[in-house]
Amino acid sequence: LVLLDDLGQESNDRDGCISDIVYGRYDTRRPTWITSGIDLPAGTEDDQLRGFAAALTSRYDGGFVRRVLETGKPIRLGAR
Numbered sequence: 001l002v003l004l005d006d007l008g009q010e011s012n013d014r015d016g017c018i019s020d021i022v023y024g025r026y027d028t029r030r031p032t033w034i035t036s037g038i039d040l041p042a043g044t045e046d047d048q049l050r051g052f053a054a055a056l057t058s059r060y061d062g063g064f065v066r067r068v069l070e071t072g073k074p075i076r077l078g079a080r
Contacts, residue, residue, distance in 0.1 A: 001032070002021065002025060002031075003032075003034075003035070004022075004032065004033070006035055006036060007038075007056070007068075008036050008037075008055060008056060009037055009038075018060075019061075019064050022064055023063075023064070023067065034068060036052070038052055040052060045074075048074075048076075052069075052074075056068065
């Protein structure tokens with residue numbers, strides 16, 4: 001199990017190490033837990049998921065975002 005904490009808050013992924021981890025673990029079907037402090041928009045769960053995807057797409061490529069969301073299960077912690 002690998003935990004990537006606070007995804008999307010790093011200054012950049014110049015060397016691609018975060019992308020390499022996500023791609024490699026996805027390809028080998030290994031579990032990866034990802035936390036993120038990205039603010040979600042108001043609305044339905046689908047609206048929030050689209051907002052999260054858009055925020056990640058601004059930092060990573062579409063393949064990265066697809067791999068994160070395709071097999072993931074969003075769990076929202078905390079209250080608003």
